[in-house]
Amino acid sequence: MTTSIYNNSSFSDSPYGLKLQQTFSSAGTFSVTIPTGIQRVYAVCIGGGGGGNSNTTGGGSGGGAGGYSAGWTYISNTVTVGAGGAGTATATGTSGTNSIYGMVFAGGGAGGGGSGGIYGGAAAGATTVAAGTFTSSTAYTGAPSAGAGIVGYAGGGNNGPGGAGVSSGGGGGSATVTGNVTAFAGGRGLICGGGGAAGTTGVGTGGAGGTGDFYAGGTGSTGTGITFGGGGGGAGYTGAGANGSANNGGNGGSGGGGGGGASTNGTAGNGGNGVVFLYY
Numbered sequence: 001m002t003t004s005i006y007n008n009s010s011f012s013d014s015p016y017g018l019k020l021q022q023t024f025s026s027a028g029t030f031s032v033t034i035p036t037g038i039q040r041v042y043a044v045c046i047g048g049g050g051g052g053n054s055n056t057t058g059g060g061s062g063g064g065a066g067g068y069s070a071g072w073t074y075i076s077n078t079v080t081v082g083a084g085g086a087g088t089a090t091a092t093g094t095s096g097t098n099s100i101y102g103m104v105f106a107g108g109g110a111g112g113g114g115s116g117g118i119y120g121g122a123a124a125g126a127t128t129v130a131a132g133t134f135t136s137s138t139a140y141t142g143a144p145s146a147g148a149g150i151v152g153y154a155g156g157g158n159n160g161p162g163g164a165g166v167s168s169g170g171g172g173g174s175a176t177v178t179g180n181v182t183a184f185a186g187g188r189g190l191i192c193g194g195g196g197a198a199g200t201t202g203v204g205t206g207g208a209g210g211t212g213d214f215y216a217g218g219t220g221s222t223g224t225g226i227t228f229g230g231g232g233g234g235a236g237y238t239g240a241g242a243n244g245s246a247n248n249g250g251n252g253g254s255g256g257g258g259g260g261g262a263s264t265n266g267t268a269g270n271g272g273n274g275v276v277f278l279y280y
Helices: none
Strands: 020-024 028-031 040-046 068-074 078-081 099-101 104-106 165-167 189-191 203-205 222-224 275-279
Touching: 040 099, 040 104, 068 104, 078 275, 099 275
Parallel strands: 165 189
Antiparallel strands: 020 275, 028 078, 040 068, 040 275, 078 099, 099 104, 203 222
16 A cells, blocks of 8 residues: 555644743744753744745746754743744845754845846845845755755745745746746745746736645736736745735745745735744
8 A cells, every 4th residue: 555645634743742832923022931850842933935026027937935943952041932024125135043042043035136136035044044045044854055047945936836845936027028928937835936028018817826734825926018017925834825916926934934926016916924843
């Protein structure tokens, strides 16, 4: 008999035999109280997603997903939840920031807008990726970084579809400003990058945000003229990505989704805030 891990309820991201005790989903640094007698905590940390970017002409690109790290750590009395990066109207999107508990840490996804504004931002591994970068960072497991559009633990951003991974890269925007244009989707993953944007005088369709294991990415906006073509936000670990609207990008889903790109001075989507789960 064969079993698929994709539809078998016995497979879980939760550590076997432990109970989820505390969840932190608002960006910032907070106090943590662990009961007396607990010596170690199993932490799952997800960094903030990267914001999308917008271009003056043509379509901007999606932000990369926040990183995913999990493991045992000593007790800490503070936790930091990474903020999603801000989407922009004319420049490179802002990267998300790190989530940290004890010695478990996950980086923020890269803001979109590399290489002339049409490359999606890379997903993060253990450390935050600089805005406009399409090469991801090394994962907490030691898995290597991934280049443009390459599949990895943390996928690369791209001027095509974002690279798939546990955390995926943002999709590229379209530089074409005439004719019918469809921008590129964020990569598939557990946590997903945002879709790129299309800015054209013809029919423009923004790229969809990447769809994750638990939630869907947002759809891109479609219409004729430069006031359409915004990209969808990428799915987060704890929430769906928002749809693009007119020439504006959708926000990334909560739990590290990347923001969608915007076209022709629209406003790109913000990345989703990270999240930290504590089991003991």
